Amino acid sequence: MLVTGALALISLAATGQVPASDKPARTGSRVDAVQYLYPEQVTVPSGKASPVALHFRVKEGLHINSNKPKDEFLIPTVFSIPEASGVRLERADYPAGKEFELPVEPGTKLIVYTGDFAIEARLVAQPGDHMVEAKLRYQACDANVCLPPKTITVPIDVVGK
Amino acid sequence: MKRNTLVLGVVLVILAVFGWAGWANWKYRQQAAERRMADAAKGELVAATGGDPQQALTPLVGKPAPEFSLEDLSGKKVSLSSYKGKAVLINFWATWCGPCKLETPWLVDLRNQYASQGFEILGVSTDDIDRDDSKAFDKEKKEIAGFVQQMHMPYPVLIEGDKLSKPYGGLDAMPTSFYVDRSGTIVAAQMGISSKDEMEGNIRKALKSGS
Numbered sequence: 001m002l003v004t005g006a007l008a009l010i011s012l013a014a015t016g017q018v019p020a021s022d023k024p025a026r027t028g029s030r031v032d033a034v035q036y037l038y039p040e041q042v043t044v045p046s047g048k049a050s051p052v053a054l055h056f057r058v059k060e061g062l063h064i065n066s067n068k069p070k071d072e073f074l075i076p077t078v079f080s081i082p083e084a085s086g087v088r089l090e091r092a093d094y095p096a097g098k099e100f101e102l103p104v105e106p107g108t109k110l111i112v113y114t115g116d117f118a119i120e121a122r123l124v125a126q127p128g129d130h131m132v133e134a135k136l137r138y139q140a141c142d143a144n145v146c147l148p149p150k151t152i153t154v155p156i157d158v159v160g161k
Numbered sequence: 162m163k164r165n166t167l168v169l170g171v172v173l174v175i176l177a178v179f180g181w182a183g184w185a186n187w188k189y190r191q192q193a194a195e196r197r198m199a200d201a202a203k204g205e206l207v208a209a210t211g212g213d214p215q216q217a218l219t220p221l222v223g224k225p226a227p228e229f230s231l232e233d234l235s236g237k238k239v240s241l242s243s244y245k246g247k248a249v250l251i252n253f254w255a256t257w258c259g260p261c262k263l264e265t266p267w268l269v270d271l272r273n274q275y276a277s278q279g280f281e282i283l284g285v286s287t288d289d290i291d292r293d294d295s296k297a298f299d300k301e302k303k304e305i306a307g308f309v310q311q312m313h314m315p316y317p318v319l320i321e322g323d324k325l326s327k328p329y330g331g332l333d334a335m336p337t338s339f340y341v342d343r344s345g346t347i348v349a350a351q352m353g354i355s356s357k358d359e360m361e362g363n364i365r366k367a368l369k370s371g372s
Contacts, residue, residue, distance in 0.1 A: 073256045073257060104260070104263055104356070145352060146259060146335050147333070147334055148255070
């Protein structure tokens with residue numbers, strides 16, 4: 001009895017402790033390679049350019065081109081705000097990015113964003129509450145393949161005071 | 162005394178089995194981690210696009226290549242059927258695709274090496290084309306032409322490859338290649354950059370098959 005119970009425990013220990021995270025991730029079709037994290041709402045002095053750090057996350061295993069990719073044909077990551085939003089993008093400061101080498105051609109270095117990154121946007125807001133649907137255009141790849149360029153909406157509630 | 166020995170023996174056995182279980186579990190986790198690393202090297206887009214994009218190509222292998230007719234950069238219509246009797250590599254690519262740029266010199270070499278045996282490549286660009294805006298259309302075609310010129314691509318380059326996404330398994334990611342034999346049957350398909358050797362192997366397969 002004692003031995004049977006122990007063996008049952010051992011069997012569980014040996015085979016049953018595979019955490020869910022060990023399974024390959026399978027997500028829904030056409031998942032965005034980049035996710036906007038925060039802030040959802042910012043309050044800035046109206047009429048004055050104010051820096052706002054916008055945080056994004058690139059899906060694990062993927063990279064997107066930086067704002068200044070080395071190759072002329074690569075599509076840079078660009079943040080924009082549509083006109084007539086009540087908020088103007090005076091300037092966007094992008095992170096420098098990290099060097100990335102494709103395994104098939106180690107000598108070729110790309111400048112990319114991976115994991116979490118932040119863009120500092122200098123916003124000029126008119127007085128009032130503005131639901132801004134900003135945009136982030138990017139193009140994602142992994143080590144072997146690339147996804148088509150994509151533009152995602154970055155929703156930010158900007159309050160100009 | 163006998164009972165104590167028995168209990169001690171059982172305890173020792175249990176400890177030994179626990180030790181083995183711990184080792185087995187560690188080994189399993191180590192192997193799982195190695196598998197994950199290997200999967201990552203193969204391409205995380207499998208997870209990002211949902212399902213396995215390579216699997217979307219598999220049903221096409223062994224079947225006739227879907228017929229198409231697309232314009233080349235000069236505006237001339239080029240159809241797949243006009244290459245019947247030749248082995249054809251249909252290579253879907255885009256100017257913004259780094260791995261496509263890396264494999265293009267291999268394609269050029271292989272095309273030049275095997276052309277005399279009846280092999281041709283059809284490079285199909287999936288770059289966006291806006292026909293409603295003539296200025297944008299010219300600019301987009303110029304960009305593709307710039308890439309073609311820079312890479313010295315000697316084979317026909319067709320535009321608006323996105324039109325073929327449905328018959329060719331979705332074309333979710335670039336590069337994607339289909340190897341078509343002389344009778345028009347797809348003998349191999351590959352999503353993502355592989356190696357020049359693997360491409361050459363598939364070209365030889367296409368040349369041998371269907372004649």
